Amino acid sequence: MSSARLNFLGFTRSQWEALLIELGEKPYRAPQIMKWIHHRYVDDFADMSDISAKLRQQLAAMGDIREPEVITERISQDGTRKWLVRAASGSAVEMVFIPEDNRGTLCVSSQVGCALDCSFCSTGKQGFNSDLSAAEIIGQVRIARKALEAAYPDRSRAVTNVVLMGMGEPLLNFDNVIAAVELMMNDLAYGISKRKVTISTSGVVPAIYKLVGTTDASLAISLHAPNDELRSQLVPINRKYPIAELLQACRVYAATLGEKRTVTIEYTLMDGVNEQPEHAEELAVLLEGFPCKINLIPFNPFPGSGYKRPSQVAVRAFQDRLIRAGFGVTVRTTRGQDIQAACGQLVGEVEDKTRRQEQYKRIAVGAAV
Ligand code: SAH
Ligand code: SF4
Numbered sequence: 001m002s003s004a005r006l007n008f009l010g011f012t013r014s015q016w017e018a019l020l021i022e023l024g025e026k027p028y029r030a031p032q033i034m035k036w037i038h039h040r041y042v043d044d045f046a047d048m049s050d051i052s053a054k055l056r057q058q059l060a061a062m063g064d065i066r067e068p069e070v071i072t073e074r075i076s077q078d079g080t081r082k083w084l085v086r087a088a089s090g091s092a093v094e095m096v097f098i099p100e101d102n103r104g105t106l107c108v109s110s111q112v113g114c115a116l117d118c119s120f121c122s123t124g125k126q127g128f129n130s131d132l133s134a135a136e137i138i139g140q141v142r143i144a145r146k147a148l149e150a151a152y153p154d155r156s157r158a159v160t161n162v163v164l165m166g167m168g169e170p171l172l173n174f175d176n177v178i179a180a181v182e183l184m185m186n187d188l189a190y191g192i193s194k195r196k197v198t199i200s201t202s203g204v205v206p207a208i209y210k211l212v213g214t215t216d217a218s219l220a221i222s223l224h225a226p227n228d229e230l231r232s233q234l235v236p237i238n239r240k241y242p243i244a245e246l247l248q249a250c251r252v253y254a255a256t257l258g259e260k261r262t263v264t265i266e267y268t269l270m271d272g273v274n275e276q277p278e279h280a281e282e283l284a285v286l287l288e289g290f291p292c293k294i295n296l297i298p299f300n301p302f303p304g305s306g307y308k309r310p311s312q313v314a315v316r317a318f319q320d321r322l323i324r325a326g327f328g329v330t331v332r333t334t335r336g337q338d339i340q341a342a343c344g345q346l347v348g349e350v351e352d353k354t355r356r357q358e359q360y361k362r363i364a365v366g367a368a369v
Contacts, residue, residue, distance in 0.1 A: 005062070005063045005064060006062055006063030006064075007063060007064060007065070007066050007133065007135040008037065008059070008063050008064065008065050008135075009037065009065050009066055009067060009134075009135035009138060009139055009142070010133055010134030010135030010136075010137070010138055010139075010176070010179055010180065010183070011034075011134075012134075012179050012182045012183060012186075013030055013031075013034065013182075013186060013188060015179075016029075016030035016033060016034060017030045023055070023058055025055055029051065029055065030188075031188050032048070032050055032051060033048065033051065033059075034186075034188040034189055035188055036048045036051075037065055037189075038142065038183065038188065038189035038190060039188075039189075041142065041145075041146055042065070043064075043065045043066070043067075044060075044065070045057075045059045045060045045065075046060070066135065066139075067135075067139040067142055067143055068085040068086055068087060068088075068135075068136050068139045068140070068143070069085065069086040070083055070084070070085055070086075070143060071083075071084040071085060071086055071092055072084045073147065074339045074341075075339075076335070076336040076337075076338050076339045076341060077338055078335055078336060079099045079157075080096060080097065080098050080099070080335045080336030080339065080341050081096065081097040081144075081147070081336075081341075082094055082095070082096045082097075082336060082339050082340075082341040083095050083096075083140075083143060083144070083147075084348065084349070085136075085139070085140065085143065087112050087130065087132055087136055088130075088133065088136065089112055089129055089130040091112045091113075091129050091130070091348060091349055091350050092112075092348045092349040093109035093111075093112055093132065093136075093166065093167050093168075093348040094109060094166060094167060094341075094348050095107060095108045095109055095140045095143075095144065095166055096166065096336060096341045097144050097148065097159065098335050098336070098341075099157050103160040103161055103196075104148070104157050104158050104159050104160050104161070105159075105160070105161040105162070105163060106140070106141060106144050106159045106161070106162050106163070107162075107163050107165045107166045107343075108137060108140040108141065108162060108163070108164055108166050109132065109137075109140065109166030109167035109168055109348070110131075110132055110137060110164050110166070110167070110168040110169070110170040110173050110176075110177050111128065111129075111130065111131050111132060111167060111168025111169060111170075111172065111173050112128075112129035112130045112131075112132065112167065112168070112348065112350055113126045113127050113128045113129040113130075113167065113168070113348075113350040114126075114127075114128055114167060114168050114169050115127070115128035115169070115172070116169050116172075116202055116235070116236065116237050117236055118202060118222075118224075118234060118235050118236070119233065119234050119235075119236075119307075120224075120234060120268060120270060120299060120305060120307050122302040122305070123167045123168065123348075125304075125305075126348075126350040127350065129350045131168075131172075131173040131176060132168070132173065132176060133176055134175075134176040134177075134179035134180045134183075136176075137176060137177060137180035138179075138180040138183045138184065138189070138190075141159060141162060141180075141183075141184060141190055144159050145158070145159055145190070159190075159192070160192070160196060161192070161196040161197070161198070162184050162190075162192060162196070162197050162198070163197075163198045163200060163220070164177065164181075164198065164199045164200055165198070165200045165220070165343065167348055169201065169202055169204065170199050170200065170201060171199070171201045171204040171207035171208065171211075172204060172207070174207055174210060177199065178214055178215055181197055181199065181215055181217050182215070184197045184217075185197055185217065194216045194217055194218065195218055195261070196218070197217045197218060198217065198218040198219070198220050198264065199211070199215075199217055199218070199219055199220070200219075200220040200221070200222060200264075200266065201219070201220070201221055201222065202221075202222045202235050202237055203221060203222070203235065203237055203238060203241050203246045204237065204241070205241040205245050205246055205249045208246075208249035208250060208252075208253055209249055209252065209253075211253055212252060212253055212256050213256070216256075216257055218261070218263075218264070219250065219253055219254070219263050219264070220263065220264035220265075220266050220295070221246060221250060221263060221264070221265060221266065222235065222266045222268075223243070223246075223265050223266065223267055223283075224266070224267055224268050224274060225238075225274050225279075226274075226279050226282035226283040226285075226286050227243070227282060227286075228242045228243055230273075230274060230279075231243060234273075234274070243286070247286075247287075247290060250263045250290075250292075251290070251291070254291050261291075262291045262292050262293050263290075263291065263292050264292065264293055264294075264295050265287065265292045265293070265294045265295065266295050266297060267283070267294060267295070267296050267297065268296075268297040268298075268299055268343075269296055269297065269298050269299060269309075269310050269314070269315055269318060270299045270307045270308065270309075270310065271299070271307070271308035271309060271310040271311075271314070272308070272310075273307065275310045275314050275315070275318055277317065277318075277321060279318075280317075280318045280321035280322055281321065283322065284321065284322055284325035284327070287327065288325075292327070293327070293328040293329070293330070294322055294327050294328065294329045294330070295329075295330050295331075295332055296315060296318060296319055296329060296330070296331045296332065297331075297332045297343055298310060298315050298331070298332075298334065300334060300337075300342040300343055302340075315331055316331075319331055
């Protein structure tokens with residue numbers, strides 16, 4: 001084991017068990033320790049009263065239980081909350097809690113910035129800085145849970161769903177995202193149903209195949225166009241992994257999930273770009289027989305984006321065409337706009353973007369997945 005201090009916040013059950021065995025302890029201590037960390041939010045091993053003093057001291061000597069630092073927390077008029085949290089790299093990422101009548105969705109970040117440079121995304125415009133660790137990803141869930149439990153002791157508002165739709169491309173930070181997702185779904189940690197934890201990807205095809213047998217979380221793909229020509233302009237990774245390959249990978253993943261599980265198709269509607277009737281018709285043909293539900297996202301503007309949000313009438317017409325073709329289609333309502341918390345508006349504080357080119361090269365040679 002290296003001499004660097006560990007952050008135990010991101011440890012999965014199997015990592016705990018392996019470590020405990022290595023220390024000559026019984027693996028059944030893992031559930032006890034995990035409950036202290038994720039249910040009771042203990043940050044100090046000394047407080048774990050049912051763990052032996054010797055083990056507590058050994059663990060404390062090896063590492064910490066460390067959440068990312070909260071820099072700011074803002075609450076929107078509509079109840080949406082946005083936190084800016086510090087990453088180890090010194091930059092900061094954003095996460096957002098969106099309360100609805102019967103659920104509360106936490107949108108978490110997986111990277112500081114993003115290398116994929118989708119033309120309509122403010123995170124992409126900032127370039128890539130670094131991956132978040134598993135502790136930094138699951139730490140976002142812990143911070144939000146704690147804050148909501150303090151604000152609503154009756155649990156009237158709580159994190160019931162998590163989407164990896166904040167900053168970054170989750171599948172380019174595969175191992176850390178998978179570890180964090182495992183903790184989100186594990187009853188010893190956050191216990192959220194596999195249907196309510198969603199990984200969103202712009203289409204890193206080899207990594208979608210790697211999900212098979214690794215996790216059974218829900219999957220969303222950012223399609224945004226019904227043909228390769230248009231999609232390649234909006235989502236550059238499409239040049240490497242075109243739509244047919246992407247949909248095929250999703251079919252394989254959805255099939256392994258079993259009954260009644262679908263893939264969510266995300267489609268951001270931009271005025272005059274991808275929201276015409278012919279786009280809806282083409283999309284309906286493309287997705288015929290594909291096990292999906294469609295989520296339309298009216299574009300959220302940010303300074304210098306060069307795109308406009310379509311009218312409500314156009315959004316409605318696009319939705320109606322797809323519904324008539326037999327699809328389940330929802331329109332994502334824009335929340336937290338007064339605090340810049342809507343999709344695609346998360347910017348964090350990305351200080352050093354110089355690693356972007358490096359990440360590009362990794363993707364180009366396929367080494368990132
Ligand atoms: N990198 C992942 C997840 C983060 S983005 C992905 O691309 O899927 C989450 C969703 O917000 C994606 O569907 C993304 O395309 C969409 N999005 C990005 N910028 C947006 C904007 N300005 N308005 C509306 N949706 C946007
Ligand atoms: Fe990255 Fe997703 Fe934004 Fe594209 S839409 S730049 S993949 S965060």
